[in-house]
Amino acid sequence: MSELKNTIRRLKEENNAVILAHYYVEDDIQDIADYIGDSFYLSQIATKVEADTIVFCGVSFMGESAKILNPEKTVLMPDATADCPMAHMAEEEKIRQMREKYEDLAVVCYINSTAELKKLSDVCVTSSNAVKIVRALPNQNIFFIPDGNLGRYVAEQVPEKNVLLNTGYCPIHAQMTADAVKKAKAEHPEAEVLTHPECTEEVVALSDYIGSTSGIIDYAEASDKKEFIVCTEVGVFYELKNKNPDKIFYPIMEQQICPDMKKITLEKIIHVLETKENEVQVSDELRARANAPLVNMLELGK
Numbered sequence: 417m418s419e420l421k422n423t424i425r426r427l428k429e430e431n432n433a434v435i436l437a438h439y440y441v442e443d444d445i446q447d448i449a450d451y452i453g454d455s456f457y458l459s460q461i462a463t464k465v466e467a468d469t470i471v472f473c474g475v476s477f478m479g480e481s482a483k484i485l486n487p488e489k490t491v492l493m494p495d496a497t498a499d500c501p502m503a504h505m506a507e508e509e510k511i512r513q514m515r516e517k518y519e520d521l522a523v524v525c526y527i528n529s530t531a532e533l534k535k536l537s538d539v540c541v542t543s544s545n546a547v548k549i550v551r552a553l554p555n556q557n558i559f560f561i562p563d564g565n566l567g568r569y570v571a572e573q574v575p576e577k578n579v580l581l582n583t584g585y586c587p588i589h590a591q592m593t594a595d596a597v598k599k600a601k602a603e604h605p606e607a608e609v610l611t612h613p614e615c616t617e618e619v620v621a622l623s624d625y626i627g628s629t630s631g632i633i634d635y636a637e638a639s640d641k642k643e644f645i646v647c648t649e650v651g652v653f654y655e656l657k658n659k660n661p662d663k664i665f666y667p668i669m670e671q672q673i674c675p676d677m678k679k680i681t682l683e684k685i686i687h688v689l690e691t692k693e694n695e696v697q698v699s700d701e702l703r704a705r706a707n708a709p710l711v712n713m714l715e716l717g718k
């Protein structure tokens with residue numbers, strides 16, 4: 417293992433490359449990353465790094481966003497098939513109908529979306545800034561795509577707006593059940609429940625804290641509680657345990673695993689650094705239109 421990591425260090429230097437990784441990738445990838453974080457942090461970092469090449473250890477919308485924000489950089493994906501199913505769960509025709517129906521409509525697009533959906537949107541958001549950005553928009557009518565669960569959570573937090581929901585969902589978070597949370601609470605009555613807003617309404621209702629992966633990590637660190645039930649992908653456990661060796665973290669079920677995030681391996685990082693395969697390509701036309709909602713997010717989410 418350390419041989420693979422040494423090879424990656426050498427290749428990074430030779431290629432003037434940095435490695436960005438989301439909290440959901442495997443522990444050994446988080447270990448080797450130069451920057452690790454939630455979706456918002458990673459999109460901010462992507463605009464700040466000086467290296468020529470970014471190796472993005474995450475799913476395709478993350479690499480695509482990094483490329484749109486930094487067209488002059490080479491962005492490499494260790495596995496070109498690592499994709500977020502939710503990123504495709506909205507329809508152009510529905511967006512068009514909504515724009516026709518509501519004159520002042522703002523289409524708010526969760527960053528977990530294809531560039532094709534971003535280009536039809538007014539502003540992007542992540543789970544860490546969606547509430548803040550929707551609240552700050554001048555528009556009264558908001559069409560939130562693609563995640564219906566995050567959209568519903570935002571609607572609850574910003575009741576003064578008319579937030580229209582789409583039916584997309586994260587298959588990993590949506591399968592987490594209220595029964596599983598109740599069972600975990602019964603087994604660990606002292607534990608606080610920390611939940612990602614991609615979870616269902618029933619799971620969110622049983623939670624003590626709702627936030628992005630970084631939010632969950634920060635909350636657990638600041639809390640004086642010792643035990644936590646964590647309703648998000650198990651990749652976050654690595655950072656949670658590293659930062660809090662004296663605290664205990666419980667998943668609610670076995671399958672809190674995003675198979676696409678787990679496709680990233682050390683061998684695949686070496687492969688793309690050696691071959692430059694899987695370079696993210698975004699056409700000029702698509703980039704020109706998908707860039708504005710991302711830049712709006714970086715401004716409004718500051």
Ligand code: 13P
Nearest residue numbers: 454455542543544628629
């Ligand atoms: P955050 O990184 O904003 O917590 O989102 C989680 C996620 O599902 C990324 O795909």
Ligand code: SF4
Nearest residue numbers: 475500501586588674
């Ligand atoms: Fe997409 Fe869900 Fe995987 Fe995040 S955890 S990348 S939202 S499928």
